[in-house]
Amino acid sequence: AIRMTQSPSSLSASTGDRVTITCRASQGISSYLAWYQQKPGKAPKLLIYAASTLQSGVPSRFSGSGSGTDFTLTISCLQSEDFATYYCQQYYSYPPTFGQGTKVEIK
Amino acid sequence: QITLKESGPTLVKPTQTLTLTCTFSGFSLSTSGVGVGWIRQPPGKALEWLALIYWDDDKRYSPSLKSRLTITKDTSKNQVVLTMTNMDPVDTATYYCAHDPVVTEYYFDYWGQGTLVTVSS
Numbered sequence: 001a002i003r004m005t006q007s008p009s010s011l012s013a014s015t016g017d018r019v020t021i022t023c024r025a026s027q028g029i030s031s032y033l034a035w036y037q038q039k040p041g042k043a044p045k046l047l048i049y050a051a052s053t054l055q056s057g058v059p060s061r062f063s064g065s066g067s068g069t070d071f072t073l074t075i076s077c078l079q080s081e082d083f084a085t086y087y088c089q090q091y092y093s094y095p096p097t098f099g100q101g102t103k104v105e106i107k
Numbered sequence: 108q109i110t111l112k113e114s115g116p117t118l119v120k121p122t123q124t125l126t127l128t129c130t131f132s133g134f135s136l137s138t139s140g141v142g143v144g145w146i147r148q149p150p151g152k153a154l155e156w157l158a159l160i161y162w163d164d165d166k167r168y169s170p171s172l173k174s175r176l177t178i179t180k181d182t183s184k185n186q187v188v189l190t191m192t193n194m195d196p197v198d199t200a201t202y203y204c205a206h207d208p209v210v211t212e213y214y215f216d217y218w219g220q221g222t223l224v225t226v227s228s
Contacts, residue, residue: 001170034214042220043203043219044215045218046214046216055216087153089154091213094167095167095169095213096156098153098154099153100153101153101154
């Protein structure tokens with residue numbers, strides 16, 4: 001199975017900051033990557049698929065980039081509702097696999 | 108509007124079989140290209156994909172859990188059922204079902220609220 005590694009595991013940031021989360025695949029996955037946001041006690045929410053396509057209804061401050069093995073999720077101007085854990089997931093090959101998560105906390 | 112909701116026991120004993128039901132609305136599992144998957148999350152840990160079933164009854168399983176999992180669908184009831192045999196305390200997790208919008212692209216655009224299953228004697 002393809003291993004997905006996120007960095008950092010956690011970060012502290014302030015409202016208004018620009019935040020970047022990295023996801024690395026253990027082998028090339030083209031652009032078959034999704035990003036999810038999860039708040040405590042809630043189900044994950046799809047933010048981005050195909051590495052850079054914003055899911056309907058997701059604010060434009062979220063963006064994704066990358067292809068092959070290296071990907072990034074950027075939040076351009078962090079809002080209070082963005083404090084959460086973020087997961088990447090590859091769907092290039094079966095079985096689909098998730099990263100270990102990046103927790104974005106309030107500084 | 109797509110919604111999904113998981114149901115099943117909150118507590119199972121070790122070695123027992125877990126049966127979870129996902130009841131959904133807003134789409135049909137008889138529509139070409141549609142799938143429903145199961146994903147779990149142990150407390151404080153990451154997400155783990157378990158199984159998927161498609162409109163044509165194609166089924167996919169996590170290789171590490173394949174021998175213990177069975178996924179089925181009841182199109183008339185808008186339900187998908189996951190069974191997991193020989194439950195162990197390490198299987199304690201929140202179990203989610205989710206909608207897969209594109210066949211063979213295993214990502215999930217709508218999720219149920221999840222159901223916490225505890226395995227303990």
